[in-house]
Amino acid sequence: MTEELLKLFEQLEELFVNKKYNELKALLSDTEPADIAKFIEDNLEEIDQIRFFRLLPKDLASDVFIETDSDTQEALIKAFTDKELKAVIDDMFLDDAVDVIEEMPANVVKRILKNSDPQNRQQINELLEYPDDSAGSIMTTEFVSFSADMTVEQGFDKIRKTGINSETIYTCYVTDNRKHLIGVVTVKEMLLAGKTDVLRDIMDDSVITVETLDDKEQVAMMLSKYDFLALPVVDREGCLVGIVTVDDAVDVLQEEATEDIQKMAAILPNEKPYLKQSIWSIWKARVPWLLLLMVSATFTGLILNTYEASLSDISTVLIACVPMLMDTGGNAGGQASVTIIRSIALGDIEFKDLFKVLWKEIRVSILLAATLAVACFVKLTLIDNLLFGYKDYTPLLCLTVSLALFVTIIMAKIVGCLLPMFAKKIKLDPAVMASPFITTIVDALSLMLFCAISIAILG
Amino acid sequence: MTEELLKLFEQLEELFVNKKYNELKALLSDTEPADIAKFIEDNLEEIDQIRFFRLLPKDLASDVFIETDSDTQEALIKAFTDKELKAVIDDMFLDDAVDVIEEMPANVVKRILKNSDPQNRQQINELLEYPDDSAGSIMTTEFVSFSADMTVEQGFDKIRKTGINSETIYTCYVTDNRKHLIGVVTVKEMLLAGKTDVLRDIMDDSVITVETLDDKEQVAMMLSKYDFLALPVVDREGCLVGIVTVDDAVDVLQEEATEDIQKMAAILPNEKPYLKQSIWSIWKARVPWLLLLMVSATFTGLILNTYEASLSDISTVLIACVPMLMDTGGNAGGQASVTIIRSIALGDIEFKDLFKVLWKEIRVSILLAATLAVACFVKLTLIDNLLFGYKDYTPLLCLTVSLALFVTIIMAKIVGCLLPMFAKKIKLDPAVMASPFITTIVDALSLMLFCAISIAILG
Numbered sequence: 001m002t003e004e005l006l007k008l009f010e011q012l013e014e015l016f017v018n019k020k021y022n023e024l025k026a027l028l029s030d031t032e033p034a035d036i037a038k039f040i041e042d043n044l045e046e047i048d049q050i051r052f053f054r055l056l057p058k059d060l061a062s063d064v065f066i067e068t069d070s071d072t073q074e075a076l077i078k079a080f081t082d083k084e085l086k087a088v089i090d091d092m093f094l095d096d097a098v099d100v101i102e103e104m105p106a107n108v109v110k111r112i113l114k115n116s117d118p119q120n121r122q123q124i125n126e127l128l129e130y131p132d133d134s135a136g137s138i139m140t141t142e143f144v145s146f147s148a149d150m151t152v153e154q155g156f157d158k159i160r161k162t163g164i165n166s167e168t169i170y171t172c173y174v175t176d177n178r179k180h181l182i183g184v185v186t187v188k189e190m191l192l193a194g195k196t197d198v199l200r201d202i203m204d205d206s207v208i209t210v211e212t213l214d215d216k217e218q219v220a221m222m223l224s225k226y227d228f229l230a231l232p233v234v235d236r237e238g239c240l241v242g243i244v245t246v247d248d249a250v251d252v253l254q255e256e257a258t259e260d261i262q263k264m265a266a267i268l269p270n271e272k273p274y275l276k277q278s279i280w281s282i283w284k285a286r287v288p289w290l291l292l293l294m295v296s297a298t299f300t301g302l303i304l305n306t307y308e309a310s311l312s313d314i315s316t317v318l319i320a321c322v323p324m325l326m327d328t329g330g331n332a333g334g335q336a337s338v339t340i341i342r343s344i345a346l347g348d349i350e351f352k353d354l355f356k357v358l359w360k361e362i363r364v365s366i367l368l369a370a371t372l373a374v375a376c377f378v379k380l381t382l383i384d385n386l387l388f389g390y391k392d393y394t395p396l397l398c399l400t401v402s403l404a405l406f407v408t409i410i411m412a413k414i415v416g417c418l419l420p421m422f423a424k425k426i427k428l429d430p431a432v433m434a435s436p437f438i439t440t441i442v443d444a445l446s447l448m449l450f451c452a453i454s455i456a457i458l459g
Numbered sequence: 460m461t462e463e464l465l466k467l468f469e470q471l472e473e474l475f476v477n478k479k480y481n482e483l484k485a486l487l488s489d490t491e492p493a494d495i496a497k498f499i500e501d502n503l504e505e506i507d508q509i510r511f512f513r514l515l516p517k518d519l520a521s522d523v524f525i526e527t528d529s530d531t532q533e534a535l536i537k538a539f540t541d542k543e544l545k546a547v548i549d550d551m552f553l554d555d556a557v558d559v560i561e562e563m564p565a566n567v568v569k570r571i572l573k574n575s576d577p578q579n580r581q582q583i584n585e586l587l588e589y590p591d592d593s594a595g596s597i598m599t600t601e602f603v604s605f606s607a608d609m610t611v612e613q614g615f616d617k618i619r620k621t622g623i624n625s626e627t628i629y630t631c632y633v634t635d636n637r638k639h640l641i642g643v644v645t646v647k648e649m650l651l652a653g654k655t656d657v658l659r660d661i662m663d664d665s666v667i668t669v670e671t672l673d674d675k676e677q678v679a680m681m682l683s684k685y686d687f688l689a690l691p692v693v694d695r696e697g698c699l700v701g702i703v704t705v706d707d708a709v710d711v712l713q714e715e716a717t718e719d720i721q722k723m724a725a726i727l728p729n730e731k732p733y734l735k736q737s738i739w740s741i742w743k744a745r746v747p748w749l750l751l752l753m754v755s756a757t758f759t760g761l762i763l764n765t766y767e768a769s770l771s772d773i774s775t776v777l778i779a780c781v782p783m784l785m786d787t788g789g790n791a792g793g794q795a796s797v798t799i800i801r802s803i804a805l806g807d808i809e810f811k812d813l814f815k816v817l818w819k820e821i822r823v824s825i826l827l828a829a830t831l832a833v834a835c836f837v838k839l840t841l842i843d844n845l846l847f848g849y850k851d852y853t854p855l856l857c858l859t860v861s862l863a864l865f866v867t868i869i870m871a872k873i874v875g876c877l878l879p880m881f882a883k884k885i886k887l888d889p890a891v892m893a894s895p896f897i898t899t900i901v902d903a904l905s906l907m908l909f910c911a912i913s914i915a916i917l918g
Contacts, residue, residue: 030665034684159650169647170629170688187646188628191618206489224713225493227706229688246705247686253709254683257716258801264720265797265894266790273807274798279819283826286794290827291834293790297783298842304779305849312771319778320763323785323902324756330789331725331752331895335745338724339733342717348732360738367742368749375750383757390764435724435894436790443782 009039016048021055029057036060037067050079062091069276070103077108086115093167094120095140095248098127135219136212138252139233139242144172148182148200152190155199159187168245171230174203181207181232181240209234212241217256220249221347260345264338264434266293293436299444300326307451314458317384317392321401322447326439328372328405329412329446334435336361336416341430344420351425357417365413373406397458404453408446415441468498475507480514488516495519496526509538521550528735529562536567545574552626553579554599554707557586594678595671597711598692598701603631607641607659611649614658618646626704630689633662638698640666640691668693671700676715679708680806719804723797723893725752752895758903759785766910773917776843776851780860781906785898787831788867788905793894795820795875800889803879810884816876824872832865856917863912867905874900 008031015024028036036056040049053076056064065073065088077085089097089112097116101109101124113121123141130136144166146155155172163169172190174183183203193202209232210219223231223246231249233242259269266289270277304322311318340357343349349357377398385393416438420430467490474483487495495515499508512535515523524532524547536544548556548571556575560568560583572580582600589595603625605614614631622628631649633642642662652661668691669678682690682705690708692701718728725748729736736744763781770777799816802808808816836857844852875897879889 032667032685034686156650163647164651169650187650188622191615191628191646192623208491224706224709226491227493229705246688246709247683250683250705250709250712253713254716254805257713257720258805261716261720261723261797261801264723265793267794267798273805274802275807275812275815275819279822279826282819282823283830286791286823287827287830290787290790290794290831294783294787294831294835295838297786298838300782300786301776301779301843302847304782305776308775308778316767317764319767320760323759323763323781323906324753326782326785327756327759327898327902328749328753330898331749332745334724334895335726335749338720339726342720343733346713346717346732348734353734356734360734360741363738364741364745367738368746371742371746372749372753376753379754379757384760388761436793439786439789443786447782 005035005038008035009043012036012039013043016044016052016055025055025057028055028060033060033063034067036064037072040064041068041072046075050076054084058087059091062088066092066096066100069273070100071276073100074104074108077104077112082111082115085112089116090120093140093142094123094127095138095167097124098137101128102132130212133216134212135210135214135216135233135244136242138216138219138248139212139244140167141242142166143230143232143240143243144169145240146172146174146185146199148174148176148198148203150199151195152193152197152199152202153195155185155190168230168243171228171243173207173232173240173243174199175240179239181209181234181238183207184232207232209238210244211236216244216252219244220252220256223249224253256345260341260431263429263431264341266290266434266436289436293440296440297443300440300447303444303447303451307447307455310455310459311451314454315392315397317390317397318401318450318454318458321380322450324376325401325405325408325446325450326443329408329442330435330439332365332368332409333412333416333438333442336365336413337420337434337438340417340420341434344424344430349421351421354421357421358414361413361417362410365410368413369406369409372409373402376405377402400454400457401450403457404446404450407449407453408442411445411449412438412442415445464494464497467494468502471495471498472502475511475514484514484516487514488519492519492522493526495523496531499523500527500531505534509535513543517546518550521547525551525555525559528732529559530735532559533563533567536563536571541570541574544571548575549579552599552601553582553586554597554626556583557596560587561591589671592675593671594669594673594675594692594703595701597675597678597707598671598703599626600701601625602689602691602699602702603628604699605631605633605644605658607633607635607657607662609658610654611652611656611658611661612654614644614649627689627702630687630702632666632691632699632702633658634699640668640693640697640699642666643691666691668697669703670695675703675711676804678703679711679715682708683712715804719800719890722888722890723800725749725893725895748895752899755899756902759899759906762903762906762910766906766914769914769918770910773913774851774856776849776856777860777909777913780839781909783835784860784864784867784905784909785902787864788871788901789894789898791824791827791868792871792875792897792901795824795872796879796893796897799876799879800893803883803889808880810880813877813880816880817873820872820876821869824869827872828865828868831868832861835864836861859913859916860909862916863905863909866908866912867901870904870908871897871901874904 040052044052101112142165144159144162159169170187172185173181174185176182183205184207185199185203189202212233212235219231230243230245232240233244235241262269268285270285380393380398380401384390419433423430423433499511503511560571601624603618603621618628629646631644632640633644635641642664643666644658644662648661671692671694678690689702689704691699692703694700721728727744729744839852839857839860843849878892882889882892
């Protein structure tokens with residue numbers, strides 16, 4: 001948190017505690033809703049939150065409300081009178097209202113819907129129907145639409161009339177009389193055109209659209225790729241039903257990156273900020289993969305049980321090399337898998353690139369394996385043998401370990417790049433195929449390789 | 460890639476190969492610059508790229524150019540005549556020109572600067588001075604500014620005059636006669652106000668600003684937090700020097716997420732898409748951490764060398780449990796560290812939350828450790844002893860391994876949450892403290908714990 005923000009929070013608290021409400025109100029109307037929301041969440045007891053919220057200027061109240069987290073929202077709603085609730089809900093953009101409702105328990109949802117405008121209620125209910133990961137779930141139905149024969153002047157008049165309730169006015173949509181989307185026109189184009197120009201002549205009629213059931217991550221990536229401020233959402237008949245705005249797209253991209261990072265670290269995704277998660281929900285998100293990966297390590301144990309005696313007969317130092325081999329294999333495989341997972345997420349790689357990827361990883365892995373094998377040989381000879389005096393590290397033994405490392409790295413890279421590609425192909429989430437998962441497989445494979453190579457050369 | 464895009468590419472290729480240039484031009488003017496850029500990059504030989512580029516309508520050329528990757532840009536620039544180069548560069552927004560220049564070799568940079576407008580050249584040179592990770596490096600100097608005593612009508616006139624060259628016109632800035640930023644006004648507010656209203660009365664005078672040297676990631680996070688379309692950048696005297704727009708902020712957030720993911724997987728960050736990276740640059744990005752982590756595994760080897768004999772004396776199956784212990788420790792530590800790293804990046808956690816985080820991780824780790832320890836005991840008893848017949852897994856030995864696992868998980872979680880927090884404190888990048896790094900530390904610690912506990916109970 002910046003110093004400025006800390007100072008602001010101190011000021012707010014002081015004014016609130018000392019009941020200097022007029023000064024407080026003046027300060028609040030100059031403060032960003034997101035900052036007020038953070039203040040309410042972090043600095044006030046539940047009983048004070050509603051008191052503080054009631055001091056907010058009317059036009060700020062719902063903006064602040066949607067910026068608070070869902071726990072605070074729930075507490076506030078429970079404290080609201082029906083009239084207050086109605087005012088806040090009706091003042092929200094519909095997609096924000098839907099976001100709020102999605103996090104609430106059933107009885108609160110019921111109360112919200114009961115207290116909202118009948119027309120809004122219907123639209124909220126429609127938006128609630130869309131699947132969680134669809135464009136429909138993040139779109140808003142409040143946009144500006146024109147008919148093609150309107151002039152620029154008429155367009156501006158319509159914006160003045162309906163714009164206050166639209167999430168963005170800067171990109172407007174032109175539809176025919178059956179609501180089919182036929183063009184898009186920006187306020188910039190309208191400002192630079194003449195007042196009497198007809199929209200049909202200045203609109204862009206090759207509109208990029210998405211459908212309501214398209215994946216919201218893809219939609220967000222498109223907004224980012226084309227640098228749009230909004231993207232129109234159409235139904236199967238090509239009728240305009242909503243728009244996705246860039247601020248929501250940014251949130252989606254951030255959430256998806258967080259989700260991928262969590263999956264890569266063997267955690268089930270959880271949207272709540274860390275400090276607001278209960279220890280049980282953290283436990284629930286972490287325990288499944290930890291358990292699964294532990295049980296699958298049974299194979300490594302079995303292999304080690306089988307070969308331990310043979311390895312010990314050759315030299316006890318061989319066993320001491322196992323963790324280094326496994327870790328390096330795991331790291332090498334993790335590098336490849338994470339690179340591929342992120343590239344798939346960014347749309348840089350598709351399944352059809354399989355052979356390109358494989359060929360690249362094979363060449364890279366040979367380079368890396370050679371580098372690491374040489375380094376390993378030097379390290380065992382200089383550090384372990386000469387410096388620490390483990391005379392068992394004979395040149396031949398060092399060579400054997402280095403050879404095993406060489407093969408392990410190549411194998412790890414191949415497994416690491418193939419698994420996410422195939423996961424994508426069979427519509428599994430590639431992010432799950434990251435380090436922890438790869439490590440478990442690579443551990444077992446590298447141990448088998450190591451035992452086989454050691455016994456073949458030294459046994 | 461969507462089917463639509465594939466079809467479009469086929470069409471473009473067919474028209475180009477058959478030299479149907481008029482149809483091609485018509486199709487191109489209806490196509491998004493980002494899509495044309497991808498077509499040029501992926502589907503054309505270098506010699507065709509410039510031929511194709513010359514067919515682009517004039518107003519599209521520079522938009523397409525900035526969307527191509529830097530290799531294609533370099534090839535195109537080398538093929539441009541001076542006149543073509545000047546047209547493309549002068550038509551770009553300055554921040555885009557700077558992005559292009561930053562990726563070019565020195566002789567190309569010289570040629571670009573020589574062929575750009577003297578006024579642009581000066582501003583480009585100023586922008587090039589800002590450090591790579593600063594707000595200055597992603598801002599543009601092309602924005603609309605007003606003086607406070609202008610009316611709304613005069614404001615719109617100024618937008619009509621200068622707007623075509625501004626990256627955004629929707630957020631405009633009000634400055635005094637010494638260029639100090641004193642307010643901000645949106646086109647929406649101007650449209651909803653009366654034509655003769657004075658900007659001073661409708662502008663918002665509590666403006667959120669950033670400074671030129673602020674971290675660009677922080678700036679992007681602010682844009683996302685406040686849902687702004689642009690954020691003004693001021694110098695130390697409070698004078699407005701540029702703006703950062705939301706499309707650049709989205710790119711920064713995506714790049715930073717990719718960078719963090721790469722660092723978490725022990726890869727040095729690299730901005731280029733995977734398929735465009737040479738195998739040497741991939742090697743260079745991956746080899747340092749692999750080497751370092753391999754060498755640091757020396758400690759694990761030393762510990763195993765020291766205790767191996769004592770462990771084998773007790774039972775050979777103890778050694779077989781080492782990989783499972785290490786992997787689970789590494790996974791548990793990785794979960795904690797990655798959660799904390801991402802929370803720090805998102806601004807959810809700061810160093811002052813250290814004790815809150817530690818207390819949370821301790822409680823979570825006890826829950827997880829208990830769950831895993833019980834599961835481990837059951838697994839060893841049922842699977843390894845009964846199913847696979849390793850009779851060495853006596854109840855006492857299983858209990859010992861489970862106890863070691865219990866302690867390992869708690870230790871791993873504590874190390875995993877503390878290291879990124881301290882890294883942040885001493886201004887190291889927390890993302891480096893992820894799974895591979897944590898694994899190496901946790902491996903050594905868990906092995907020592909395991910040996911000590913085994914010898915104490917069984918030895």
